Amino acid sequence: MTNFFERHRDLLERAVQAWRTREFWTPFPETPSTKLYGADARRDGHAAYEALLGAAFALPGHPEAARLGSERSPWGQDLAIRYPVAPPEALIAASQAAGATWGQAPMQARVGALIEALIRLNRMSFLIGEATMHATGQAFPMAFQAGGPHAQDRGLEAIAAAWIEMTATAQMALWEKPQGKSDPLVIEKQWHLVPRGVALAIGCNTFPTWNSYPGLFASLATGNTVMVKPHPQAILPLALTVKVLREVFAEAGLPQDAVLLAVDAPGDEITKPLARDPAVAIIDYTGSSGFADWLREHATQAIVFTEETGVNPVTITGTDDFEGMCANLAFSLSLYSGQMCTSPQNIYIPRAGIATDEGHKSFDAVVAGIVAAIDCLLADPQAAAAICGTIVNPATLEHVAAARHAGQVVRQSGETGAGRSATPLVVVIEGDGPGPQDDECFGPVSFVIPCEDAQDAIARASGIAARKGAITAALYTQGPELIAPAAQAFAVAGVNLSVNLTGNIYVNQSAAFSDFHVTGANPAGNASLTDTAFVAPRFRRVMIRWPKAA
Amino acid sequence: MTNFFERHRDLLERAVQAWRTREFWTPFPETPSTKLYGADARRDGHAAYEALLGAAFALPGHPEAARLGSERSPWGQDLAIRYPVAPPEALIAASQAAGATWGQAPMQARVGALIEALIRLNRMSFLIGEATMHATGQAFPMAFQAGGPHAQDRGLEAIAAAWIEMTATAQMALWEKPQGKSDPLVIEKQWHLVPRGVALAIGCNTFPTWNSYPGLFASLATGNTVMVKPHPQAILPLALTVKVLREVFAEAGLPQDAVLLAVDAPGDEITKPLARDPAVAIIDYTGSSGFADWLREHATQAIVFTEETGVNPVTITGTDDFEGMCANLAFSLSLYSGQMCTSPQNIYIPRAGIATDEGHKSFDAVVAGIVAAIDCLLADPQAAAAICGTIVNPATLEHVAAARHAGQVVRQSGETGAGRSATPLVVVIEGDGPGPQDDECFGPVSFVIPCEDAQDAIARASGIAARKGAITAALYTQGPELIAPAAQAFAVAGVNLSVNLTGNIYVNQSAAFSDFHVTGANPAGNASLTDTAFVAPRFRRVMIRWPKAA
Known part of the structure; x- marks a missing residue:
């Protein structure tokens, strides 16, 4: 033996x-x-x-x-x-x-x-x-x-x-x-x-x-x-x-x-x-x-x-690399058409816009930057299929269709041409009422939520993580002064936080031996x-x- | 500071x-x-x-x-x-x-x-x-x-x-x-x-x-x-x-x-x-x-x-120190009048008796040995009060009274003379029907249960531990051949087993840093x-x- x-x-x-x-x-x-x-x-x-x-x-x-x-x-x-x-x-x-x-x-x-x-x-x-x-x-x-x-x-x-x-x-x-x-x-x-x-x-x-x-x-x-x-x-x-x-x-x-x-x-x-x-x-x-x-x-x-189930939030309060941020988020949102438990869903951005390396960007400009990055990433159908894969559950397509009515669609979900597919739908949520952004919307759907300011954005992002559960959270910020309070807010919400990711590392990724996957400290799992x-x-x-x- | x-x-x-x-x-x-x-x-x-x-x-x-x-x-x-x-x-x-x-x-x-x-x-x-x-x-x-x-x-x-x-x-x-x-x-x-x-x-x-x-x-x-x-x-x-x-x-x-x-x-x-x-x-x-x-x-x-809650069993299949065994059990049964979560309750003895250093002892002789050891231990009222303490909950006295009708009383519960007290009641259970021995009877009550043989005694003792929970189990045995199967049976029942205790160490005792108190593997606790x-x-x-x- x-x-x-x-x-x-x-x-x-x-x-x-x-x-x-x-x-x-x-x-x-x-x-x-x-x-x-x-x-x-x-x-x-x-x-x-x-x-x-x-x-x-x-x-x-x-x-x-x-x-x-x-x-x-x-x-x-x-x-x-x-x-x-x-x-x-x-x-x-x-x-x-x-x-x-x-x-x-x-x-x-x-x-x-x-x-x-x-x-x-x-x-x-x-x-x-x-x-x-x-x-x-x-x-x-x-x-x-x-x-x-x-x-x-x-x-x-x-x-x-x-x-x-x-x-x-x-x-x-x-x-x-x-x-x-x-x-x-x-x-x-x-x-x-x-x-x-x-x-x-x-x-x-x-x-x-x-x-x-x-x-x-x-x-x-x-x-x-x-x-x-x-x-x-x-x-x-x-x-x-x-x-x-x-x-x-x-x-x-x-x-x-x-x-x-x-x-x-x-x-x-x-x-x-x-x-x-x-x-x-x-x-x-x-x-x-x-x-x-x-x-x-x-x-x-x-x-x-x-x-x-959970709602993974992204909070954008500023960036030293606007292009890198948009490209990074575009990939995170597109990868496997948002069907990862670590895929971001809700994106919180101050209504007045943010400071970036390219100067001040209005709320609309930030959203446009992300949408453009998704379009660019998925422009080639073969690349799109290789990133998005397919939609595993047909019901997900219905969720995507329903989410179109949640607010202002700034990017329509399309098809890659291979298998049962759907590329990211991006919807800006107007107003502060309840809506589909308050729950997990499994699949290639992102809700962009205008906030009063950076603090409000952090509070709302960490708040939904605490209430509804979240496995990942991302934060983009230009100055270091927001990092400590944000780290504290997301720690209390029990969600792992990735800060200023650009390049070849994504909020979706959770590496064995290093990243504990799920904290057990919010409703996204014990x-x-x-x-x-x-x-x-x-x-x-x-x-x-x-x-x-x- | x-x-x-x-x-x-x-x-x-x-x-x-x-x-x-x-x-x-x-x-x-x-x-x-x-x-x-x-x-x-x-x-x-x-x-x-x-x-x-x-x-x-x-x-x-x-x-x-x-x-x-x-x-x-x-x-x-x-x-x-x-x-x-x-x-x-x-x-x-x-x-x-x-x-x-x-x-x-x-x-x-x-x-x-x-x-x-x-x-x-x-x-x-x-x-x-x-x-x-x-x-x-x-x-x-x-x-x-x-x-x-x-x-x-x-x-x-x-x-x-x-x-x-x-x-x-x-x-x-x-x-x-x-x-x-x-x-x-x-x-x-x-x-x-x-x-x-x-x-x-x-x-x-x-x-x-x-x-x-x-x-x-x-x-x-x-x-x-x-x-x-x-x-x-x-x-x-x-x-x-x-x-x-x-x-x-x-x-x-x-x-x-x-x-x-x-x-x-x-x-x-x-x-x-x-x-x-x-x-x-x-x-x-x-x-x-x-x-x-x-x-x-x-x-x-x-x-x-x-x-x-649990029912802690003692299994007696033989001993090389009959006197030491009886004295040890007498103390375990008397200490704080059986009100410890580690106190033994049910005593399983082969009907045909056991081999000891004093020769063969009949079932009745084993029971009599334990009872005599209790009587000896508690003969002096001051010593009795120092060992038994008092009965913390008056309802326990009612349980003791009710247990008298469960079988043949071989030792009556008495008083120490100090406070609300009760010394051990020992009852031999006749027949195999259900009875109070099937559940925890909190306080100074022991049920002695005649078994077919040593294997049956181990099976019944480990069985009640698995079904009703137990924090401690004691085994007395003369030959080493029973220890491995008993260890296995009590391990599966999730109860810590003490073998052949005599002298100044008791089944009730659980020492920090060494004994894990409660295993979490039976109903006596998670x-x-x-x-x-x-x-x-x-x-x-x-x-x-x-x-x-x-």
Whole structure:
């Protein structure tokens, strides 16, 4: 049996160090380059993807009562892959049966196998990228990064955080208590790390691997078995993940059913019966606050970790690089057509305009600058498709259409010409009444909101983050005097703030090992990827103690 | 302004080390000795206690709309201390107002002040002991230990755990991402530690300081303000604690109202309105599962940490020291008349008896040995009162009376002659039907349950721990072959197991820095004192990042 832990111990230690220092680090190159991934990687990945289409997906030994699958790519293709399906009770039973050995395996065995699986998934990143592209409608470069190496980073980060916590306290101790003139009391103590039980990882449509890996790998590392429940339209990336994990577990002499795929059909989802099952002790969920509320109300037997709805604000009070700011925002607004949980939505600008390196710019001029930058960025249809990707959920197009009536449209949403697409709609909101800008409007929709002044803009931006949740906030400012109060306001609102981003770094980006994704301090979610609070409650310490024999 | 952090940095580092190694350590001597605490400590403590009786308790600057207090000692004395009371909304407002500065104070300032307060509380241990004795009905030696140094240990442990977690990741970082042949992207990042908000620490009647200090000090260390809501019959120990904290905060230039005393009257409790207030983000609670369920259902805006009801089992399958075992169990059953959350309740013994160093002992002989040991331990009335203390809640006497009808009484509960007292009742349960042994029977009641054999005894003991919750379990066994399966069974049941305890170490005892009190893995509570999961969610990390100026 391969000792994966010894093989990957250095990598784990490097990951632990990165987690602590929050400096840049990754073992998984983000560029889809054949120099890095091998000369044949692109071709092989594509061939592997093609071979999966229209076929039964092989998951040897997996519970299976039937086959199911109706994935259709937003780029236009029917995947027609048929996955094994089993009723919830069969999945629970298999997961519990595997749990008896998985939970008692040495943590080194589990952690070693999980890192090995991530490394194999990394080698498959072209296939994962293509699978992610067609599950999510992202363009390939983004699908490769977000579905492959960036997700693998998040998985490794979760393993590192779990490892840190599992090894934070001694696993055995000799407790010697002085007894005055008598001999000391000497007690031997040992602690077992006991998992919670069965975990449920509920995947989303837009980032099936990136958003699922933290909970998946954290639960597995800490000894829980996991049922992976993909979105019915985004099964393949997680099916590949489950397949690789099961293969490695088998090689390591660990129970394959420690990870299961819980496939269902749209309209006939098994999420609710799985989530309410008394055996399910942990739930990781990414999606709407509505369903998160349902989970909190009904799955009270489980700890529920969530990433939910939010309204990400941009506050523009000034800039030393007007062109750079507009270009940067244009990219952030266009990338994957605003379908990232980190995409900006509301843009707060003083009504009187702002000071810039190009002199004073009126409110209208600032808005015009952003619109022009979007137009420029998306002028070439091929570039537009490569940045915007497609719209994963047809309902999003209806939201875009409805948002047109919210105010003055300063940029119409168009199409890129590839797949089901929509480029950014930009709407200036007149007046201070309630409107769609008060809630998440998922997709390529931005609302520009005129404010009294810079302070008012910061107050409104941080206020909506606190009230409605936000994962990201951006601030542009010319003088340093606004930074401290803004930092304070957004800290209290519990939202990570990016200041004066220009060039090749975007507010949407959240790098593993450095950026905690979601703070857990506002309604946009209670889980912070990946802090200790995300891993520590997944297992418990149970002691056995006895007097040391004299 | 005194730099308490620098003064206590070594102590903090020593506490951190003890928390990690789980070896014996304490800075707070547990013996009520005038050699350790000063020649006048006992006399001064008593004088200070006497001076408080019948008077208005001074809490300068504390919100106050009226005065209230009706504490009556189970030893017989009316305390007649009048504490300041304020309506819930006034307490919330004051707590929130203090939070603005408390939460933003450097963590070193908070942690330094909290350690200083513990050291001052330690010096007052004779007063705290007397206050605890009359709040809880414990005998003085136990009240001194549990209310004083042992509680202070638990407070320091919580501070250490919070400190470890607050400093686990860098507070600032330079994130340099390679860009191929171009200059690297360089982003500066800073993290603010943001508290959740207002915390509510709900004290219990039996261990007002020991059970409240972990949540109280963990919340304060991580930047939350705390409202301390004592049991109406056990106010004084927590009032003294709040007073010392407020004094130290004032000296340190920190807001006194970071900690408040939320006194109410029996029958007119303010716990529910406080717990449901939207501002309350953290609740620490020790008490019945019934009220814990109420909190989980109604205080959904808060994280709720609990220690709840349970049934602690003893399993006797054999022993190499029959006399030592009986004496040890007799003390565990008698101490504070079984009113500890760690007191054993159900005793599982094979029907056919057990092997011992004194030869085979029948079931009846084992029971008789335990009963005789209790009788011997409590033969002297003064010793009996010093061990059993008194019964804190009159309703407990009714439970004792009712338990007499559960089976064959092999030891009647008697009185010690001091205060409202009751010595252990021991009842053998005949038959396998349901009965009071299936639930917690708080107080000096033990049920002895005949089992098929050793395996059955372990299965039943671990089974009730898993189903009903348990904080402690004890096992006596002669051969080593039972230890591994028993360790496994109790680990799965999530209960800490003590094996073959004899002499001066008891299953009831849980030492800070070494024993995690409550595992969080069965219904006896979700909070483990003090693991990382208990401190990590009390604060969140919020980032601000910006491109480094070239």
